[in-house]
Amino acid sequence: xxxIGIAAAALLAACSPQAAPGEPAPRATExxxxxxxxxQVPLIITSASGVHRFTTEIARTPEQQTHxxxxxxxxxxxxxxxxxxxxxxxxxxxxxNTLIPLDMIFIRSDGTIARISTATPHSxxxxxxxxxxxxxFEIAGGRAAELGIRPGDVADWPR
Numbered sequence: 001x002x003x004i005g006i007a008a009a010a011l012l013a014a015c016s017p018q019a020a021p022g023e024p025a026p027r028a029t030e031x032x033x034x035x036x037x038x039x040q041v042p043l044i045i046t047s048a049s050g051v052h053r054f055t056t057e058i059a060r061t062p063e064q065q066t067h068x069x070x071x072x073x074x075x076x077x078x079x080x081x082x083x084x085x086x087x088x089x090x091x092x093x094x095x096x097n098t099l100i101p102l103d104m105i106f107i108r109s110d111g112t113i114a115r116i117s118t119a120t121p122h123s124x125x126x127x128x129x130x131x132x133x134x135x136x137f138e139i140a141g142g143r144a145a146e147l148g149i150r151p152g153d154v155a156d157w158p159r
Contacts, residue, residue, distance in 0.1 A: 038064060043082060043137065043157040045105075045113075054139065056157060057081045069138055070097040073088040080139040082157065088132035095123045101141025111154045116137030116144050 001143055007140060038057035045052045053101075056076060059065045065083050069075070085091065099121050103116070106115045106129040117127040118141050129136070 024027060035038060038081075041082075041158050043080065043116070045147075045149055045153055045155045047147070047149050047153035052147050052149065054078055054080045054137075059083050068093075068098070069100070069102060073099055075100060075140045077104075077140055077143060080137055082137040083138075084159070085134055088134045090129055090132050091136050092126040092128040093119065093136060093138075094126050095119045095121055098122065102138045103141055103144040105137040105144060105149070105155065106130070106133045107135040107137060107138065107155045108132075111156055113149070113151050113153045113155060115151055116149065118142060118144075 013096065038059060041056055041058060042058040042082050043054045045054070057080070059068060059081055066090050066106070068083070069081055083091070093104055098119070101121055104119060104127060105113055106117075106118045114133055115130055119127055135155070
């Protein structure tokens, strides 16, 4: 239970204020720049509407996950970012410093999609998975509906 609380706190963490003169240099989230250089893997979602392929950045570390898609001004329709959790956690995301709408696809350990939420830019309202999930996959807002991706569909990626 403590581990879930720590993970939830990390997910709900926001950017810290800029450092004052003489303090350590700010982290990437404090610099207000999109993160780059994350490992990329294919992610495939199989649904009743077909097979949907994405090129996916993986945010593995707590710092990468806290930064997420902050400060990006666009995302291609076939791109996304994956936030894996081992063990699964009751993840909740908010959109502070996120400039574009995103769909959050909450994925169970077996790869099935538990829930899909569309987030509004800059919202600080947490959007929870509603159950422990092994990953959260973020794509362009409204894209899941466009493709007919729904809860119960299956996501697969190299783990």
